[in-house]
Amino acid sequence: MQWWRTLLRQYPLVLATLAVAALGGVLTAAGAGQVAQWAVSGYALAIAAVQAVAMVRELRSGTWGIDILAVTAIVATVVVGQHWAALVIVLMLTGGVALEDYAAGRARRELSALLAAAPQTAHALRPDGSVQDVPVDDVRPGDQLVVKPGEVVPVDGDLLSAAAPLDESSLTGESMPVERVTGDSLLSGAVNGPAGIRMRATATADASQYQHIVALVREASESKAPFVRLADRVAVPFTAVALLIAGAAWAVSGDPSRFAEVLVVATPCPLLIATPVAFMAGMSRASKNGIIVKNGGALERLARVKTAAFDKTGTLTHGHPEVVAVAPRDGLPADELLRLAASVEQYSNHSLASSIVHAATARGLTLSPGRGVRESTGHGVSAQVDGHTVAVGKEAYVAGLVGGTSRIEPVELEPGQLAVHLAVDGVHAGAITLADAVRAESLHTVTRLRQLGVRHTVMLTGDGEATARHVADAVGVDEFRADCLPADKVAAVRALPDRPVMMVGDGVNDAPVLAVADVGVAMGAKGSSAASESADVVILVDDVDRAARAIAIGHRTVNVAMQAIGIGVGISLALMAAAAFGMIPAIVGAGLQELVDLTTILWALRASGPGRGEPADLAAATRRPTPRSALATA
Structure with missing residues (x-):
């Protein structure tokens, strides 16, 4: 009986309406049809009065609702003696909340699954x-x-x-x-x-990745889309047209029942339900793709983005240096040069050191232990490795150990690259070139954004012009701005003319510019909580291509919401025209109204999946694939 108590607590008016319907049926079967009519009509008018009071309150707050159609239809059907039709309209109004809750529950299932799984x-x-x-x-x-x-x-x-x-x-x-x-x-x-x-x-737990994501998801699931105000804008002409058709039908036919029959099929539910359901479905789809959209307003703005701005380091590039070339001297094998460098660098805390060690281990090279490690902070490090004195560091540091810069073999570097030199037993042994490599998906992302209607792309970076130009050319952005401090990035985004502007970044220094952008997108939630908190959209992994996917989901969601509204209004107008000629009795129209509602809701739920021509979504958040191997042991 738990479900019964839940139904009574959440939807008491639905049960009350069904009870009145049962009572009216019993009375009619018992030959007390007049009493049944009075009971049903009185209940319907009471509900209409409650709705009218709520409608007046909304009007006073400056919100134009569309309940006026339902209230007018109830009153009209009671006046012309169609009390059963009035009760069906009441059931539509009271049951609409339950129907919306069910549809929204389906739409947010990925969000709900993520919240429910919190350890x-x-x-x-x-x-x-x-x-x-x-x-x-x-x-x-x-x-x-x-x-x-x-x-x-x-x-x-x-x-x-x-x-x-x-x-x-x-x-x-x-x-x-x-x-x-x-x-x-x-x-x-x-x-x-x-x-x-x-x-x-x-x-x-509070500082861990999952709890941070859960907080973002909870914020997203509790938000409402400003886009739903479109329903209010559509409601004004829709209500006027419905009343005009109903009044004309009455005037031409001379039959007041026509007025009631037209208003019965002028269902407001496509405007009330379809849009929030579509937006919740879109946010759920985004979550399924590793993208948390914090509110429906951000999803709507994503659909209208005209300029995309990107931070460079960690967004268009990987954000950490990688070994791109190993250039040994005097016949020393490249792998041996890298192995010796990594054997020394494993004792250093410098950011470049970890990159060299990682490159060596990725090649399967075995590092040797070092003795007598000496580090000059910010310059280089030396140690005894396999009986040799090995020094690794900047050119000037290594040159000081080999007897002068003239003995250092020059290295040709492209913009954005730097060289780490190596000396073995006082002889220059070669150099290792590192660079913050451009992400493989960055060029595709910029290309995809143009296909999605983004007219302008720009890169903002604190790096020098040569490095910025190199990356900008590699990824294909329209323009770049170098030597930017955080305040410069904020000013640049504010000055961009083609709006809305989406800004994609990943670091703490990106938090201010993400906050001032029309749509701030933080990439990699495990990176900077400051950036994530100031952003409207959080991409949970280091994949800049999902910024384009987020815009595609925004397009799909808004399009589906608009289609759902159009379908609902279009069917209602056709039914109103038929009712104006007396082709749809009031009780039949009330039933058809429910079919219109169901059609628009089902259409709105299409926002939870990709449209024609869109790439397939990534794995659902609730999917639990069986691992192909069981390698772990406690």
Whole structure:
């Protein structure tokens, strides 16, 4: 009986309407038709009075609603003796809320699934080897945890087990399991594979990726689209046309029933329900693609974007240097040069050091231990490796160790590149070139944006002009602005003439410009919470191409909402014309009205999927693919 109590609590007027209908049916069957008419008519007029009061309040607040059609239709059908038709209209009004809730529930299922999956407990591994369940909020960095098969990783951490296949679809939209090995970072919200694993927490629950995403999703699911105000704008002419047709039908035919019959089919529900359902479906689809749209207004603005602005570092480029060339001297193999450099750099905290070490390990090279490590901060580092004195660093640092810059082999660098030199036993051994590489998807993103109607693209960066020009040419943006401080980026976005403007960035320094853009898009939620909080849209992974996908989803959502309104209004106008000629009795019209509502709602739900010619969506947030291998052991 739980469902009955829930129905009574949430939709009491629906049950009351059904009860009145049952009572009227019993009275009519018992031969008390007149009493039944009075009971049904009185109830209908009472509901109309309640709706009228609410309508007056809305008018006083400056909002023009469309309930006037329903109220007028109820009164008109009661006056002409069509009390059953009046009751059907009342059922439409009272049941419309339940119908909208059901449709919106379907539309937001990916958002709801993400919220429902938020972990509440964690399995803490104690020093004696026992496992104790603790509230996830009690987990602290450094705690060792056990994640059982099929469970959600409760907090961000590092993997201690040998390997683990994880489903990260709820975070990234990627359907295939991702293989992680010892030492790899684990994101909270990922779903463990078929074997238990051990991990070490690196953040509390509040500071972890999943809780941050859940907060964004909750904000998105509770928002309402300013676009729904379009319904009010359509309502004014729609109401006027309906009253005009109804009045003309009465005047020409001389039959007041025609007035009621026309208004019965002038259903307002396509305007009331279709738009919010379409927008919730669009936001749900975005979530399924790893994109959190915080509110419906942002989704509408995405559909109208005319200028796209991008930060460079970490957005159009990867944001960290990568080894792009290894140039040894005097016959030294390239892999050996890289291995020696990485063997020294493994002891350095410099950002370039990790890139060199990563490049060496990615090639399968075995690093040697170093002795007597000495580092000159910001310049270079030296150590004894395999019996050799190896120095790695800037040209001037290495030159000082080999006896002068004349003995350093020059390296030709392209804009955005830098060289790290290497000396072995006091002899220049070669150089390693690094660069912040342009993302492979950046050019496709800019091309796709133009196809979606974006007329102007611009790159804003704090880098020098030569580097900025190199990246701008590589990705195909229309213009770039170099040497920009955060305040310069804000001024540049404010001055862009072709609006709305979408700004895509990823770092803390991007937070101000994301806030002033018409649509701020933060890329990579695990990066900067400041950028994510100031943005309207958050892309959960480092994939700039999803900015274009977000605009495509905005286009699709707005188009479907407009189509749903057009279909509902069009069918209603056709039915009104038929009713004006006496072809649709009031009771039949009331039934047809429900079919119109259902048609428009089903059409609005089409926003949850791609349209014709659009690329297929990424994995659904609720999909849990079975890992192809079970590599993890606790």
